[in-house]
Every structure is written in C-alpha cells, then in structure tokens.
Amino acid sequence: MIENLIKELNPQQKEAVTYFDSPLLILAGAGSGKTRVITYKIAYMIEKFNYEPERILAVTFTNKAAHEMKERVGQLLKGKADVFVSTFHSFCVKLLKSHSVRIGFKPNFLIIDTDDKKSVLKEILKELNLDTELYNPSLIGSMISNVKNGMVSIENFELKGYDRVIEIFELYNKKLKEMNAFDFDDLLLYGKKLLTEHEDIKNRYVDYFRYVLIDEYQDTNAIQYEITKALTLEKGNVCVVGDEDQCIYTWRGANINNILNFEKDFPHAKVVKLEKNYRCSGVILSAANAVIANNTIRKGKKLFTDNEDGEPIRLFEASTDQEEALFVGKTVKKLINTGFKPSEIAIFYRTNSQSRIVEDALRREGINYQIVGGLKFYERKEIKDIIAYMRVILFEEDKLSLFRILNVPKRGLGQAAEERLKKLLDEGYSNIEALNRIVLESPLRQREGFKEILEIIEAGKEKLETLKPYEFIKFITAISRYEDYLRKEYREDWETRVENITELGNTLEEFAERSGLSGEELYLEFLNTVTLSSDQDEMEDGEKVTLMTIHASKGLEFPVVFITGLEEGLFPHARSLDANEQIEEERRLFYVAITRAKKVLVLSYARSRRFFGSYRPTEKSRFIDEIPSHLIKPVSRKTSGEKTQASSVSSISSRSSIKKKPKIVFHKKFGKGIVKRVEGAGDTAKVTAYFANFGEKTIVMKFLKVLA
DNA sequence: TTTGACCGGGTTTTT
C-alpha cells in the first residue's frame, strides 16, 4: 500500500522516507514536500516494520500541525493511527504529569503564561523594593527566559554585575515552586531534567519510543536539543527535518547550530537534501533564491522547480500607509473577482500593530477576514477573569488568580485588603485557609467581600463534578455577578464580552466531547491546553482572507500572498539593524514570507508611515532590491485603481450607500437611533449610533432592529 | 475605596 505511494516520490524524497540505518537529517527546502515525506515515513514504519503508532514520537511546532499530521497519517493508513504527535511543550507536560513528583512538584501543576509571569515579577520587585523603571518586569522576564532556554548562562549576569537580577531569578523560581507552577521555559527545562538526571525515567522512554521525528528542527533551542539527544542518541533512531534558511526564532533561543552541527553531534548521521520545490511559481522561487543567497550563515542549497514561471511579482509604492492598505483592499477584491477564494489569500506584516489599518481597508471593501495572532481569544480580559475564577476553584496554590479576581467585580477589597491577605499567604496558608482566617478577623466591610470569594470557591468546588462544563461556566459567571459587572463597566461593548464568555463555554464543551474527560480532570486539562495554545491553533477554516505576522505564517502556504510594510526600520526591523546576524534573520523571515506564495506575490511599501500617531518618512526595504528586477512588475498608482487621499475620504462616505449598512436602527431600550459608524459586518458588526435620550452608544448588530 | 483626570511611555517576532 504505502510502497505504491512511495514510488511516486522523487529519489531524494524516497531516500528520506526509507532510510533508517542511522540518524537522519532532512534538509527540506521550502515547499519541497516535507510534510508528505514525514507522513509517508511514519506510515512506512507502521506498515513495513509493524511499529505501534503510539510508539512513534513526532514533534511539531504547533498543536495545529500536530493534529494535521495525525490526521494525514490516519488517512494514509485508512483510519487508525494513534501516533504520538505533539509539540515539545505538550510532550513535556505529559512527562511532567507522570513524573513531576520526582522533581518536587505535584502532578496537577499549573502552567503560567507571560502575563502571569509579569505579575509574579512585579510582586518580587515590590518586595525587594526595586524600581520598576530600572528593573523593567518584561525585560527581566525575557532575561530569565534566556537563562532557562540555554541562550545565556547565569554566570553571565554575575560577570556583568547584575546580582540583583540573579536574586530576582532565584526568588521567582521559589515563588513558582510554592504555587506548584511552571512557566513555558520550565516545562522544557524540567522535562529535560527528568530525562537527563533520572536514569530510570530516561530508559523507560528510550525503550518505549521506537523512532523519533522532529519537525522544524531549525527552530529548536538548546533544551529541546538536549531532550532530543536524551531520547535518541543511544539508539540513533531519530530523524530531524529542517531548513536553516527558515530559522526565524533565534531571539527566543532557537539555535541554528542544532541544524548546522547535526552531523558532528550525531555519529554516522546521514543527510538528505530536498531541493525540488513543488509549491511556488518559477518567478517566486527565483526571487526567493536570489534573496537568501545574500546570507552567509547557511549550509547552502538551491531550490529548483518544474512549475511554470507564472506572473511577475507585483510591487506597489504607496505614499502613505493608508494608501498602501487601500491598495491591498482593492487588489484583494479584484483577485476575488477574478476567481480566487478569500481563503486562498493571505496578507503578511512584520508587526502586529500593522494589522489594524489593513483590517479597516478590508472592512471597507466588504471582505471577510480573520486575524491569526495578535490579541488572542484567551488573552481578553473577560476570558482571563473567568479563567482566573476557574483556576482559583481548581488550584489551592494559585495566588495569582486569587488576586486577579479578588476585587473583580468590586466587592470592597482594595489595597488594604490585598495586603492583609498577602500577609497570611506569605505565612504559608493556602488560599482557602487564608480566606477562612481573614473572614474571622477582618473589619466588617472587608469581611463581607472575603466571605463572598470564599463562597464562590466553595460553591464552585461543589459543582465541579455535577454540572455540565457549559453550565459550570454559566454558574461561575452568575455567582460572581460577573455579567452585571460587565454591564456596568463596559457599557459600550458588554454584549460582545458576554458573548465571548458564552464562546468559552462552547469551546470547553467541545473540548470535553473530544477528550472524553469530565469534572476536575477535564478542567485541569483544558486550562493547560489553553495556556499552551498557539496562534495557528486558533485559525479557522472558512471563506476568509487571512491576516498574520510572518512568524505566524510558518509552515503554511497560500496561492496569493501580500507582504506589506517593506520599509527600512520596519522590515528589516529597526531593532535588527546593528548586527549582521540579525539582518540575516530578518532576511530569512522575508524568505519564509516569499516562499509561502504559490502563484501571486504582491509586495508593498509606503513612503511615509504613522508611528505613535504621527507620520514619519520611510525608505523602501533593502530586501526589495535583492530581488532581480526582471522578476518584478511595479504597479502604478493609476492602474492600481487607486484614488488620491482626498478622494479616498469620499470613498469612505460613499460606503454608506452599501446596502448592508442601516441608517436607522431600533433598540429595545434606547429606542430609535441614527447610525454614525459601523465596524465589522453581519450580526457581530459594532454599530455606533446616536439615540435621542441616551446619546451615542455602540451596540452589536444582533441586538438592533433595522428600520426601513 | 473608588473614580477620574493626567501623564508618560511603548511596538518586533511567541510557545
């Protein structure tokens, strides 16, 4: 079965799939059929060698990629293949679930995100009486991260005289331990520890896994590399797949040497290069090759393709970022009119802050879109609050969440109350113990507030097993009076926020069905999964244009790709201009962006761009000039169908003639209103309207009736 | 304790 499929592969792919004699490095160029090779290889092992699927470990970069890989292997084998596919992070979570006791943590640990990490650091800085100006919590956070992911050693801080940072580092770890919590780096670090410092645990997994595959190997860090080695060095049963030209995460510890030195580190390693590209048009591939040739830190390879040359790369110079966005909007519209589906089109940018202006332009054209990344669903305040309530109910030691919801909604527990509680917690009492004590001894006003919190936690614990997941969320929202709070505090958009909470309930319900879990076990699993969810995990299938940063586009492909904001200081980014390695990373990023495109590639830049509210002149990116000019066709402003700034304003107002936009609306409570602005489309559009007795209000469309 | 006004500073990229 699989043998027949393999016959259709090119010789290099075939070798990559069937070679098992020693550690294997597959240098897979962009679009070279990498996913195909990996899935075939797994299917091959299962069919030919009778490996049990669950004893093959495949590590991917995102959870989404993991799910897809599982599915595709399943398809190859007609339905049944429970291959152990996960990210490094979730793999370590599983390790820790079984063995955390060995390193002094309880099995139902908590995973904290970057936000929580910052709160812990702020608390520490306060305790140590350090100035948060000088000791920026985010900066300290990334220093801690760099130590943990093996990028710098702690001795480095000693040398530089950062002894306070060392102190903070140690206190931080102590606090996390007290909360039985891990941060992202800890997951890997302690996972590695289990596999390197505990012989029996290591042997167990070395014996268990018959083969280990690592995808996106160029973006592994030192700790992930140690994990890989611990699992496979003895048996040599490993295949890593990567492309040094696509290494774009060195800033968070990815070590390009992991791929460059593979042959040194793994004895008798075999290297297979996949250089035939099946994805891009000839023109696009030539551009990509030309650009990346400017880099020096690489093994070097040159991709080729049988695909047709295709249309030239389009390049648009806009006078302002506004005009650039309008151009993108209009071009997307034209492309859709000529037959591309919205889902076949992607718009990339270097920084998240660029998304807004493009969004406006798309909305204006009435184009459906989705943003991948940016402010994630789980980072919204109302979601984080409800999750904090869940966490407080589930984790006795989670002080962070307790403080988060202590006075949300307001229940008279301000700074004084906070200090009082903190003191007890520092004395070693658990959340519940501390609250119980405090209820007895606090002044009357605070007593009521603390009592309420205690009741919420106790009632929540009681309902944990009895209520259905969706009902549980509803229960928490009700008992904490959270909806009233939203209504009061967020008059403009409380409905959307309530909807988000409803959506959280739905997601949880879905998760329960998929995992087959229930009760406490379900919630623990859900919360950890949520914390580890990546941008791509939240991508939807559907007829929508996709907007994302280039980092988020890793591993994806689209028939049409826009790369916007190609300006010096933005792309390459200003923070990367001083060192050549950094420029090279930016260039790899550009290379990744180009090679996502199959047929149409559109580049654009603006001559001036708004930063912090004011316009600054810009220069076009050096990267544009690295593409041979015969591959590029400039789009002139006239033929782009673009209008001047003045008339683009009129195009905004002429939009009111679009049928969908109502001029008079009716609301149950506010009565008749005159529409001022509309954001978004359909039921979820936000309408700002003027109501005679209530003034201007912003309301979600679904709560309005449209009058003739 | 809460509220609202004011100021200042911040933008890479993310599991």
Next chain:
DNA sequence: CCCGGTCAAA
C-alpha cells in the same frame, strides 16, 4: 494613538 499606571479628590 492607546494602554496602563499614578495621584488627588470624594
């Protein structure tokens, strides 16, 4: 420009 943080007043 938009947020979060700080400070004074109620």
